[in-house]
Amino acid sequence: MFTSLKEGLEQIAFPSTCIGCGDVLAGRENLLCEPCIETRFDDPNPANNATCGGLILPDEVTFQDSMWLYDKDSVLQTIMRMLKYEGMSETGVFLGRVAAERILIRHIGKRIPDKTDAVLLPVPIHKRRKIKRGYNQARMIADGIADLLHIPVLPNDAVVRVKHTVTQTKFNFDKRMHNLKEAFELRRPELIKGRHVIIIDDVFTTGSTCFTLSAVIAPAAPASVGIFTIGMA
Numbered sequence: 001m002f003t004s005l006k007e008g009l010e011q012i013a014f015p016s017t018c019i020g021c022g023d024v025l026a027g028r029e030n031l032l033c034e035p036c037i038e039t040r041f042d043d044p045n046p047a048n049n050a051t052c053g054g055l056i057l058p059d060e061v062t063f064q065d066s067m068w069l070y071d072k073d074s075v076l077q078t079i080m081r082m083l084k085y086e087g088m089s090e091t092g093v094f095l096g097r098v099a100a101e102r103i104l105i106r107h108i109g110k111r112i113p114d115k116t117d118a119v120l121l122p123v124p125i126h127k128r129r130k131i132k133r134g135y136n137q138a139r140m141i142a143d144g145i146a147d148l149l150h151i152p153v154l155p156n157d158a159v160v161r162v163k164h165t166v167t168q169t170k171f172n173f174d175k176r177m178h179n180l181k182e183a184f185e186l187r188r189p190e191l192i193k194g195r196h197v198i199i200i201d202d203v204f205t206t207g208s209t210c211f212t213l214s215a216v217i218a219p220a221a222p223a224s225v226g227i228f229t230i231g232m233a
């Protein structure tokens with residue numbers, strides 16, 4: 001009963017045709033058909049290196065990985081718009097599940113020796129933005145990953161966003177870092193101490209947000225900090 005109700009809700013929330021190619025979706029498919037998931041997107045890290053594209057990471061960050069290359073005017077941008085601006089929170093859960101199945105399930109053993117010590121940290125958003133959007137999109141992605149990998153998501157009050165930052169897309173790296181300074185506040189360091197923390201976000205652009213967040217949680221002495229995003233800009 002519960003499962004069929006949930007499936008029914010998902011059918012209402014998702015379109016019945018593939019966002020990528022327009023084909024009618026088969027029974028278990030959601031949002032994207034299997035062929036589109038397999039072939040439409042580019043892997044930004046095919047060799048499974050510690051970073052996508054040789055990025056230099058801050059000392060406390062051990063890896064940075066993404067599922068798909070994020071191009072402007074692409075299918076992935078359309079999906080991200082649905083997730084961030086059209087209230088389709090289930091899109092995030094879907095992307096998280098796909099990422100867990102395709103990428104994380106294979107890579108996580110290489111990155112993190114003991115999965116039982118791992119926790120997911122979705123990049124927090126300010127409460128004002130959350131009220132406007134209705135949810136934190138990074139949290140939705142983390143929930144999808146957690147579903148399949150059985151890695152817990154840190155509670156929302158572990159790290160909070162205390163400053164409402166303006167949209168950053170037009171700023172350069174230094175300006176973004178400056179803008180983000182003191183935007184995050186570590187509230188429950190005991191939940192992070194000794195854990196392998198994986199920061200989760202929708203799109204990795206310059207890294208300013210994730211790197212600022214990793215610096216904010218560093219004093220809690222995590223065992224390691226990694227970054228995983230759906231898109232790599």
Ligand SMILES: [Zn+2]
Nearest residue numbers: 018021033036
């Ligand atoms: Zn398709």
